[in-house]
């Protein structure tokens with residue numbers, strides 16, 4: 001059967017219009033999204049308090065610095081202290097005691113100097129939520 005071009009052209013141009021308007025929508029969505037991001041960034045600057053989810057992520061990232069010595073997820077194998085399930089407040093005070101030199105150590109007194117009070121609180125919160133190995 002021979003294609004009837006004059007019959008097919010309206011379909012094609014209708015398709016073209018549909019594509020153009022779909023692109024318009026996509027562009028609108030893109031710019032709308034951009035504006036949402038911008039207003040969120042402005043909001044973040046005026047109200048910097050992190051959400052619980054953001055704090056949890058920050059704690060996990062900070063805790064990855066401890067894995068080399070204390071094991072993955074604070075579950076150490078061997079003689080290193082276990083950090084998984086370590087009570088939050090105890091870790092905060094221990095880290096602060098390391099940092100001030102009040103608690104003597106071979107490594108932790110130096111390492112703790114690299115962490116602010118906020119970072120210590122985040123990392124302590126993270127480990128306290130992990131299940132200790134039996």
Ligand code: HEC
Nearest residue numbers: 062063065066068069081091094105106107108109111123
């Ligand atoms: C380079 C190895 C190393 C890294 C990395 C490390 N630690 Fe330690 N950690 C130690 C050693 C060794 C001790 C024993 C005290 C000492 O001699 O420093 C210790 C002890 C501790 C203790 C005391 C445990 C107890 O009950 O006696 C805590 C709490 C602790 N570390 C938390 C952390 C946290 C949190 C991180 C990550 C931010 C971390 N450590 C990273 C080596 C390390």
